[in-house]
Amino acid sequence: MPKPTSEAGDLFAAPASRAGRVRAGIGGWTYAPWRDNFYPAKLVQRRELEYASRALTAIEVNGTYYGAQKPATYAKWRAETPDGFVFSLKAPRYATDRRVLAEAGKTIADFVDGGLAELGDRLGPINWQFQPGKTFDAADFGAFLELLPRTLDGRALRHVVEVRHASFLCAQYVELARRHRVATVFTDSPKYPSFADLTGDFVYVRLMRSEAAQASGYPPAALDGWAARANAWAMGEEPDDLPRVLAPAARTAARDVFVYFINGAKERAPHAAMGLLERLRGAA
Template sequence: MAGRIRVGIGGWVYEPWRGSFYPQGLRQKDELAYVGEHLTATEINATYYSSQKPATFAGWAKAVPDGFQFAVKASRYCTNRKILAEAGESVAKFVGQGLAELGDRLGPVLWQFMATKAFDPDDFGAFLKLLPASVDGVPLRHALEVRHGSFDDPAFLALARDAGAAVVFADHDEYPAIRGHDVGFSYARLMRTRANEPIGYAPADIGRWAERAKGQAQQGDVFTFFISGAKERNPAAAQSMIVALG
């Protein structure tokens, strides 16, 4: 059975989206619900910077329709450290803050590493062992976004595969575009939207991303996010890809 393709953006609070993506006058507290009506996923960025309350996650889950999912960006206290193997306490705190409240709206957890973080096989392997398979009965799927060229290494890909973690594919001018193994779902972050392109990417490129997603869906769920770049264009890019997927 083919997986489900979800397409979204990073977050939902961004001033330039008001009046371009969001209708003029839409209340800020209704913006997430609007994202839920027009897209199929979004990344939660707030969790990268600080812990949230369980009630906050429950509120987010209620705001979006069935089938919509959130990717949750893991705390920087887990990933921005010299020795990743020592992140156990931070990982437990992050996972235990209330992620389970998202229930079936919980998509992958995004573990994002600094562009200066190089691949250390022993340390990274120890870190992967810290990532739990579930929290309070809710299964967890893990996606690894690495930004240093040293990760373009079969040893890293094997570690990720054996841990069941997806390797995030980045479309970016500087970060490596690493393709990982099939682990039952895939995750792409498309970061080259341009302000002079009404839908961020050229229509032919949007079509190619859609075809790529359809191919990957044969192996499981697919998550594609338009983030950074010309951020004001990202909702249009995501909507255009949803149209292209038919």
């Protein structure tokens, strides 16, 4: 097994005092092309999470978008992963893929109260992903944000919304999300709106341009750039080379940063995440 890259309280802090922590990972851990590529030859499938959680510092779980998991499953994930590692969970589609978002209260409660507490400190941000056809309605979207619970068993919950329609590229949305202190996904994608306005207390990035021709997923210079941006966010600064709706704010408090290599040439995603972590270790 690889040496763990994450230790509790020491997750590649940016090279400055009082910096946030930066984690990097992939979507899921079960994917056939990762065998004999990312995973060692002959590693049994039941040990893939154990391995991935020691090579990376976070994983985004897509399965929760399609169906509920049992509390025992969350407890098992926690037991198989090291201190400091976190799971970001995709919230169920039944909460976000609906005409009236204000009516999602029961679905939200069922998901949050359905065993997430079993993850304990392994529970990272919850990603509420919306369909590309879902347009921005300030009143209804605001009502949805009001429904998101702020704590679970005494632990603060971190919520992030992934909006995929150009109507969200407006000051009214950014200001609404900021009032509710809910983060917005920055998606580096040719398909969806990409805007880096900070709306919550942490940063959540989904990178979707991995290339099959690149052994490291992204060209080395591109990984250098994302490492620099992650460090800037962690120190409370904002990168000056990303699109925004509003002008960047003055330097703020340190933020935790979550970077996921998702989609694109998925077979390269683990190598891209490990390449980013290597750069963050060097910077720290």
